[in-house]
Amino acid sequence: MSANTFPLARIVRLSILSLGALVFLAPYIFMVSTAGKAQSDIFTSSLSLVPQQWFYVQNFTKALSRVSMGNLLFNGVIVCLLILAIQVIIAVPCAYAMAKLKFRAARAMMVLVMLGLLVPIHATALPLYVAFDKVGGLNSYFALVAPFTISVFGIFLFLQFFRSIPDDLIHAARLDGMMEVGIIARVIVPNAWPAITAFAIFSVVAHWNDLYWPLIVISNPAYATPPLGLLYFRAAEAGDDYGALMAAALIITFPLVAAFLLAQKRFVEGITMTGLKG
Known part of the structure; x- marks a missing residue:
């Protein structure tokens, strides 16, 4: 293999990466x-x-039996999906209005988003805790979801992306008789x-x-999310059994790793296209 195939700059770049x-x-x-590892292997002097x-x-048997791992994962999925769905439903129309509609408060709204x-x-x-306590909303999915339903980061991200969508496409949709809600659902979201x-x-x-x-x-374990359940596992059940604790951590982090690997191409594409917007 010739030296030109792997120039020095490429070797250095790959080494750093x-x-x-x-x-x-x-x-x-x-x-x-x-x-x-067994407990004796973890606390040995050699690494x-x-x-x-x-x-x-x-260790995985202990992790699955000492806490309700299925309930933890179920709560995590429910909370994350509810938050994501509501965030997108709110952020997409807000970002569309700021990017494509002309109104007096547009600049003020942009300032508020940046401050947010x-x-x-x-x-x-x-x-927020005092408010939920007053209305009896603690220990519920509502308490876990409600504070995060409006994402200013999501509004800012979609705003940058929507600015790249050609105005002619939106004007054509309006000429076809679409209302703004229809444009968002049938033109903006698919793109x-x-x-x-x-x-x-x-x-x-x-x-x-x-x-x-x-x-x-x-405080009710029935509504515990994965990180909180892991904390319960460590403090109340496992003690110093770090092998079982790490097995539980692997079970909890695996869905995130799998989801990222499945969505990696779209993720990189979305970040790249959003980062290029003016």
């Missing part, structure tokens, strides 16, 4: 390794990724699937992994 991938994959590799005794079956990106959930957690997929990955990952808000509003 491989090193970065290894750094990001290191925690997952450690989880996979620890999930197959080895290959278990001396293979305890995968025992700066407000973290931690700043509003206390008043926005890359952006919707990209946003879906961000939204699902954020809320699937969220521990802060469920820890505040949920």
Whole structure:
């Protein structure tokens, strides 16, 4: 193989990318390794990724039996899907109006969206908790979903994407007699699937992994989300059984990894196309 096939710049670039991938994959590799180790292997002085005794079956059996793993995953799916569906239903029309309709408050709304990106959930957690407590909304799917139904990040992402859609396409739809709702449903959304997929990955990952808000509003294990259930598993059941704990962590993170791999092409396409908008 000639030297021209792999020039030095390409070798350096691939080496840096491989090193970065290894750094990001290191925690997952450690989880996979620890999930197959016995307790004596985990607390040994030597560091080895290959278990001396293979305890995968025992550790995964403990993870599935000591907590209601099916209920945790079910709650995570329900909460993430409800949040995502409502966010898209609200964000798409808002972004369309700001991108394609002319009205006086457009600039003010854009400023509000940018300011909304700066407000973290931690700043509003206390008043939201008090409000849910007053209406008896704690320990419910409503408490887990309601604070996140409006996503300013989603509005901003879709806004950038919709600006690239030709105005002539929308004008043609109006000449055909479509109302604005019909244009959104039959013209905008079919062309926005890359952006919707990209946003879906961000939204699902954020809320699937969220521990802060469920820890505040949920005390009933029946409504526990995967991270909160993992916390219950570690504190109440497993003790120092880190092999079973890592097995539970692998079960909880696997749906996210699978979903990202399935949607990877759309995700990259959506991020690339959105990033090019002016």
